[in-house]
Amino acid sequence: MKEAFDEDAPRQRWLSLMAKAPEGRVEALLAAAGVRPAFTWLRAPEIGSTMVRGRAGGTGAPFNLGEMTVTRCSLTLETGEVGHAYVQGRRKACVEAVALVDALMQTAAADRLRTTVLEPLRDELQAAKDTRAAKAAATKVEFFTMVRGED
Amino acid sequence: MxxxxxxxxxxxxxxxxxxxxxxxxxxxxxxxxxxxxxxxxxxxxxxxxxxxxxxxxxxxxxxxxxxxxxxxxxxxxxxxxxTTLPRFGASQPVDTGAMACDRRISATFKDLPGGQVLGPTFDYTHRLLDFKLAADGEVPKAPQRDAAAGDVPHVTDFLNREGLIEEAPQDDTDPPDLTREPLEVPADRALRLQALARADEGFTLGLAYSTQRGYARNHAFVGELRIGAVSVEMDIPELGFAIEIGEVALTECETVNQFKGSKTEPPQFTRGYGLVFGQTERKAISMALVDRALRWEELGEDDVGAPAQDAEFVLYHADNIQATGFLEHIKLPHYVDFQSELELVRKLRCEAGADQAQEAAE
Structure with a gap:
């Protein structure tokens, strides 16, 4: 999950990253970055659902597993850049911050936001994921065979 | 009245x-x-x-x-x-092969790539009440160990080199949705899996257990059980590409079932599939067993008349909200219904009494 925001599909990467942030985190990082441009809503924050799909047998035909709550919004900065956000859960304040970062990443403020919002968030999520993986790894069974001493 | x-x-x-x-x-x-x-x-x-x-x-x-x-x-x-939420769309099918696994075990293959990872399980506990939990206690930190990087492959992916296990080839048919169209039988596998994923755990467990006890026995082994987080991706029309919109914890169970072959299929291991939101392994294993039992027709097996083979019986009784709604409504006032039944019974008794009096007189 080491997103490099300058490589392929950078916008896809930063939006995907922010959608997985813990509640309140994107707002806090954006506030700490001290960037708060004026904007107008293209679509005010709206709560809805997405039908999550799986595949029979993991790889076969798709089926509908169940829904998840999602919040989305779109906004435009005074300078014209458009920001979108789709985030899991019911998080109106969060999507506003995500859409603002998305729009600002298209402006001269991009470098600043990359270092103050996206990279810290990426590192935090990676650390949390690594910790969980390390706990799982500690529960891995080490089989051993008893020496039977037949020779 | x-x-x-x-x-x-x-x-x-x-x-x-x-x-x-x-x-x-x-x-x-x-x-x-x-x-x-x-x-x-x-x-x-x-x-x-x-x-x-x-x-x-x-x-x-x-x-x-x-x-x-x-x-x-x-x-x-x-x-x-x-029901109050507007539907923004459907996700791309989740890739459980890329799951960040908390737990991943196989009851059939000891030495599988990625290993047997127990995760936070109740298995191997002694099921003795722990009175330390009744007092406020500090929890010791869970041990950690370096984890191998990369995705953990599905057991069936590398097992099937001999072609002994039924394949699940990719297919991109748009699945039916029982939240949009009423559930009707015959139901294809996608619809059955949707119904089972939200079915009552107790009902699903009971049906799965019935197959183990011999009502459409299908000799299931847990080929693989995995629990962990997967990303959910959705196409966003205003962006013109797909992004991850979040992450969900899932439990996936894949059974491999002994199969002697049928009129249409060679002897091989067949598969049952369970996929459920959250850490819900009893439900996921049950779902896989019931899914396999319901597949009797497409695998050319005999209908032995077992409850778990009867899609209509299973699917129409597995939803606990439908069931409880209909069951519990009988406690609500039925005064008028009952009044009419009462009148009817009185009338029938009256007529029966008149008949008996008539017979006695004759």
């Missing part, structure tokens, strides 16, 4: 006020917070999300609090809330 049914408003209001008080319980005991339920009653939250068919841990925790821990009532609340 019409029986007046007005006049319950005061009683209902008072009943609900008392319900609120009873829900709170003894006020000298600290009140439960939603976050406490979400974090410490996690498996109850997972069950409510799975059977409520809506992934949102905070809402599930709220529903559990409101329902006083009655999980079917909580599932009812979630189902009702779900």
């Amino acid at each position: 019409y029986v007046a049914v007005k006049g319950g408003e005061r009683a209902i209001e008072n009943a609900h006020a008392w319900l609120a008080e009873e829900r709170r319980g003894d006020k000298s005991i600290a009140e439960l917070g939603i976050a406490q339920i979400r974090e410490q009653m996690k498996l109850a939250v997972d069950r409510v999300m799975a059977e409520g068919s809506l992934y949102d841990p905070d809402l599930a925790a709220l529903a559990i609090k409101q329902a006083r821990g009655d999980l079917i009532e909580a599932i009812f609340l979630i189902r009702a809330y779900r």
Whole structure:
């Protein structure tokens, strides 16, 4: 999950990253970055659902597993850049911050936001994921065979 | 005769006020917070999300609090809330092969790439009450070890070199959705899997157990059971590409089932599949067994008349909200219905009495 925001599909990467942030985190990082441009809503924050799909047998035909709550919004900065956000859960304040970062990443403020919002968030999520993986790894069974001493 | 049914408003209001008080319980005991339920009653939250068919841990925790821990009532609340949400779209099918696994075991293959990872399991505990939990105790930190990077492959991916296991070739048919169209039989596998994913855990467990005991026995082994987080990706029309919109915890169970072959299929191992929101392994294993039993027709097996083979029986009785709605409605006032039945029985008895009197007179 080491997103490099300058490589392929950078916008896809930063939006995907922010959608997985813990509640309140994107707002806090954006506030700490001290960037708060004026904007107008293209679509005010709206709560809805997405039908999550799986595949029979993991790889076969798709089926509908169940829904998840999602919040989305779109906004435009005074300078014209458009920001979108789709985030899991019911998080109106969060999507506003995500859409603002998305729009600002298209402006001269991009470098600043990359270092103050996206990279810290990426590192935090990676650390949390690594910790969980390390706990799982500690529960891995080490089989051993008893020496039977037949020779 | 019409029986007046007005006049319950005061009683209902008072009943609900008392319900609120009873829900709170003894006020000298600290009140439960939603976050406490979400974090410490996690498996109850997972069950409510799975059977409520809506992934949102905070809402599930709220529903559990409101329902006083009655999980079917909580599932009812979630189902009702779900209907109020506009649907933004459907995700791309989740890639469980890329799951960040907390747990991943196989009962069939000891030395599988990626290993047997137990995760936070109740297995191998002694099922003795732990009175330390009754006191406030510090929890020791879980040990950690360096983890191997990369995705953990599915067991069936590398097992099938000999072609002994039935394949699940990729297919991109748009699946039917029982939340949009009423569930009707015959139901294809996609529709059955949707119904089973949200089916009552107890009902699914009972049916799965019946197959193990011999009612359409299908000799299931847990080929693989995995629990962990997967990303959810959705195409966003305004962006013109797909992004990850979040992450859900899932339990996936894949069974491999002994199969002697049939008129249409060679001898091979066949598969049953279970996929459920949250850490819900009893449900996922049950789902896989029932899925396999319901596949008898496409695999050319005989219908032995077992309940788990009967798609109509299984699918129409597996939903606990439909079931509880119909079951519990009989406790609500049926005064008029009953009055007419009463009249009928009186009339029949009266006629029977008249007949007997007639016979006696003759």
